[in-house]
Amino acid sequence: MLRRNSLSFSWKLIIPPTSPNSSALTHIRSTSSIVTPTASTSDTQSLGFRVADRAVANTTSLSAVDVARHYGRCYWELSKARLSMLVVATSGAGYVLGSGSAIDYLGLSYTCAGTMMIAAAANSLNQIFEIKNDAKMKRTMRRPLPSGRITLPHAVMWASSVGVAGTALLAWKANMLAAGLGASNLVLYAFVYTPLKQIHPVNTWVGAVVGAIPPLLGWAAASGSISLNGMILPAALYFWQIPHFMALAYLCREDYAAGGFRMFSLADASGHRTALVALRNCLYLLPLGYVAYDWGITSGWFCLESTLLALAITGTAMSFYVHRTTETARRMFHASLLYLPVFMSGIMFHRLSDNPELISVKNSEALVGYTSTSEASVKELENSDQQKKVKRVDPSGRQRRPPVAFASVAPFPFLPAPSYSSY
Numbered sequence: 001m002l003r004r005n006s007l008s009f010s011w012k013l014i015i016p017p018t019s020p021n022s023s024a025l026t027h028i029r030s031t032s033s034i035v036t037p038t039a040s041t042s043d044t045q046s047l048g049f050r051v052a053d054r055a056v057a058n059t060t061s062l063s064a065v066d067v068a069r070h071y072g073r074c075y076w077e078l079s080k081a082r083l084s085m086l087v088v089a090t091s092g093a094g095y096v097l098g099s100g101s102a103i104d105y106l107g108l109s110y111t112c113a114g115t116m117m118i119a120a121a122a123n124s125l126n127q128i129f130e131i132k133n134d135a136k137m138k139r140t141m142r143r144p145l146p147s148g149r150i151t152l153p154h155a156v157m158w159a160s161s162v163g164v165a166g167t168a169l170l171a172w173k174a175n176m177l178a179a180g181l182g183a184s185n186l187v188l189y190a191f192v193y194t195p196l197k198q199i200h201p202v203n204t205w206v207g208a209v210v211g212a213i214p215p216l217l218g219w220a221a222a223s224g225s226i227s228l229n230g231m232i233l234p235a236a237l238y239f240w241q242i243p244h245f246m247a248l249a250y251l252c253r254e255d256y257a258a259g260g261f262r263m264f265s266l267a268d269a270s271g272h273r274t275a276l277v278a279l280r281n282c283l284y285l286l287p288l289g290y291v292a293y294d295w296g297i298t299s300g301w302f303c304l305e306s307t308l309l310a311l312a313i314t315g316t317a318m319s320f321y322v323h324r325t326t327e328t329a330r331r332m333f334h335a336s337l338l339y340l341p342v343f344m345s346g347i348m349f350h351r352l353s354d355n356p357e358l359i360s361v362k363n364s365e366a367l368v369g370y371t372s373t374s375e376a377s378v379k380e381l382e383n384s385d386q387q388k389k390v391k392r393v394d395p396s397g398r399q400r401r402p403p404v405a406f407a408s409v410a411p412f413p414f415l416p417a418p419s420y421s422s423y
């Protein structure tokens, strides 16, 4: 029988003397590290008690459903499923933006599934490496590993199998570039970012690169290449993560200090530099809408919407900079939660899908240069958003490259040099 414990706000297992499963459950209690939670947990509510692998394996009387539910819950939490789903959304958005006029929905599904598996593996490895730290933090102490609900070898097996499967799926159904990006990102997150959290505050910037890769992965899966146009969404994710994590690190600084993490906010007692960094990165978000419009990725509406959105989050960062309080930090954090889904919905909604007519105009221009007829067709398009795509074709038939295409792609130094292609 499961009964709510009103004092500790936790679920406890009360075993009735006549319960048919009582011997099995008593066995679990005596052989496993059942942890009595000290605070309310959603994870404990699902199964009602905590059991370690060994106990589950030894207890034949537990129903298969209970065991499946227990491990399902553990895998869900190890994978940080909600964070992984956000990662999948960014990868899916990158796929849509990198597609031409026709989106290959089967390819999109494979890309999302592969990304989900690799992100789940990366998040599980992150928890495998941080068991001791997570056990010291209020926010993370109830995770499956520190609470003893799953053993370390079991978690390692889960992480490695799901990581290999996700990478193989991307290699098989998308392309090697997408698979390589996924695998490298897993390595960057689990083996570089995760240990860096305990070594140097630069971890936040490395983490921002990790968060920026999935939309690039999606773009690469759809288009088979990495182009400068594909960098808009990764850039938004990169700059967005800085105020998001600065707010989090400021609000949870005691918890992070208890966990042994070297977050930027810990060496900044006044919060002044934390707020300044957040504000600066919000300002970097401002031109993204214009760039997306100027490069012919979206209509002018997105330029307007994105700029207003960036102004809104910048306003909250400015207010945090001026009054460094929990209240203003929380407001900036909430603004960051709103920013990303709105930005991604906007860029997808206003994206300019490739127009077959324009492609034929482009192809004919490339072959014969500007003729009077083609000039007329270009003029016809002068007032439309699509003109930007035509403008990129010069009389020699080569695509013009914006000056920035020749610059280094700073946050992604390990990636191949971009080729500028919008078709």
Ligand SMILES: CC(C)=CCC/C(C)=C/CC/C(C)=C/COP(=O)(O)OP(=O)(O)O
Residues within 6 Å of the ligand: 087, 115, 118, 119, 122, 123, 126, 182, 185, 186, 189, 207, 208, 210, 211, 214
């Ligand atoms: C394709 C692929 C591999 C994608 C991975 C994407 C991914 C996991 C992004 C998360 C980025 C990030 C810095 C999260 C915070 O981790 P944290 O360790 O600070 O979080 P915690 O404190 O809650 O453990």
